[in-house]
Amino acid sequence: MSHTKKYFNLFIITAILLTSCGVYKFNDASIDPAVKTIKLGFIENRARYVNPQLSPKLNDKWQLKIASQTKLTRTTSDDAHYIISGTITNYDASQTVGVSNQQASTNRLTVTVHIVFRNTLTNKSEEFDVSRSFDFDANLTLTQAETKLLDEMVRSLIDDMFNRIFSNW
Secondary structure (H helix, E strand, O other): OOHHHHHHHHHHHHHHHHHHOOOOOOOOOOOOOOOOEEEEOOOEEOOOOOOOOHHHHHHHHHHHHHHHHOOOEEOOOOOOOEEEEEEEEEEEEEEEEEEEOOEEEEEEEEEEEEEEEEEOOOOEEEEEEEEEEEEEEOOOOHHHHHHHHHHHHHHHHHHHHHHHHHOOO
């Protein structure tokens, strides 16, 4: 057997051993095996300016991310092992970040979501903000920019929320 094939086989065996004993996981989430259930509260939009599409889309994608990347069972019970709720607290497009020929060339939309995460098994709670900024051409109206940026906003915020809770980032 060639050296390359031996090393490849050794790598595969090591990967199987590491994942089977729970030491490392090759997915995004590292969750205590005792945690089985999760309650996801609706992420409300309480920002001064409300994009009516953001909250529903954020909630849908958040639920899909949890379902596809964890083995947690969703419940509506307050006895869930993890309870997560959130609020969109800021949605602001008032910043100009680029100027060309003494005119605004780039504007910035900043979105902030406040998350409350409670682990009922350890009786610990954590609150944190996830904030992202998205630049757009100053020639676009806010409505035009929102149409172009909505999917990117949701994906980025969801990834940040997930990593903060499940990957300790």
